[in-house]
Amino acid sequence: MPPKAILIDIEGTICPITFVKQTLYPYALAALPTYLSKNWTATNPLITAFPQADTATPEALVEHVRTLTVQDSKSPALKALQGHLWQAGYESGELVAPIYPDVLPALRAWRSRDVRVYVYSSGSVRAQDLFFRYSCEGDVRAVFNGFFDTGVGAKVEEGSYRRILRECEGEEGAEGWVFLSDHVGEVRAAMEAGMMGGVVVREGNARLGEDDKVGMWVIEGGFTEVTEKLFSE
Numbered sequence: 001m002p003p004k005a006i007l008i009d010i011e012g013t014i015c016p017i018t019f020v021k022q023t024l025y026p027y028a029l030a031a032l033p034t035y036l037s038k039n040w041t042a043t044n045p046l047i048t049a050f051p052q053a054d055t056a057t058p059e060a061l062v063e064h065v066r067t068l069t070v071q072d073s074k075s076p077a078l079k080a081l082q083g084h085l086w087q088a089g090y091e092s093g094e095l096v097a098p099i100y101p102d103v104l105p106a107l108r109a110w111r112s113r114d115v116r117v118y119v120y121s122s123g124s125v126r127a128q129d130l131f132f133r134y135s136c137e138g139d140v141r142a143v144f145n146g147f148f149d150t151g152v153g154a155k156v157e158e159g160s161y162r163r164i165l166r167e168c169e170g171e172e173g174a175e176g177w178v179f180l181s182d183h184v185g186e187v188r189a190a191m192e193a194g195m196m197g198g199v200v201v202r203e204g205n206a207r208l209g210e211d212d213k214v215g216m217w218v219i220e221g222g223f224t225e226v227t228e229k230l231f232s233e
């Protein structure tokens with residue numbers, strides 16, 4: 001049976017991890033002091049979302065954000081701030097989101113077969129909108145049926161996938177849903193929620209151990225392999 005909906009991750013799945021870690025994260029850190037110097041108010045929600053102890057001064061917040069960034073924290077406060085800071089970079093053309101060449105042809109083929117395609121990323125929905133609006137292949141937002149961030153919960157928690165299912169399917173459940181990510185813990189959580197899962201192997205992704213591969217669909221052939229497997233059976 002072909003799938004009903006495919007849910008995809010961004011970093012390490014449809015774009016290189018290096019774009020996020022070596023381009024997006026440093027861009028946000030470099031832009032932060034200027035942003036804070038112009039927007040340091042007691043009610044700025046991008047600031048008040050952080051713990052009070054870390055927002056005593058702009059310098060303290062810069063240090064806190066730097067620490068979270070080095071830890072690759074998926075804190076919603078950090079992700080909301082990064083999404084805001086990236087906007088100017090995308091609009092000026094300094095940031096262009098690279099998408100692996102096998103991805104968009106596959107997504108379009110899935111949509112042409114009436115399969116819905118959703119994104120679930122730790123990056124905020126605002127950041128996802130910018131990513132797909134300013135991609136190396138132009139504005140591709142129309143390819144997607146919807147976008148989810150950690151507003152539904154962390155990506156390693158089964159409940160997050162259940163919330164996405166409830167929002168998209170009501171009481172229908174997970175039948176026909178597929179989740180694709182480079183992160184085994186995320187894929188296992190989606191499988192616990194009843195979805196079919198696949199872990200995407202790309203150059204530069206974290207290596208999978210033998211234990212990681214147990215009971216797992218390991219995708220080494222990009223989204224072309226996904227299309228072949230899901231639509232030829």
Ligand SMILES: CSCCC(=O)C(=O)COP(=O)(O)O
Binds near residue numbers: 121128
């Ligand atoms: C929307 S691009 C920014 C991605 C990001 O901030 C991130 O943390 C990557 O998370 P993902 O869940 O896509 O691996």
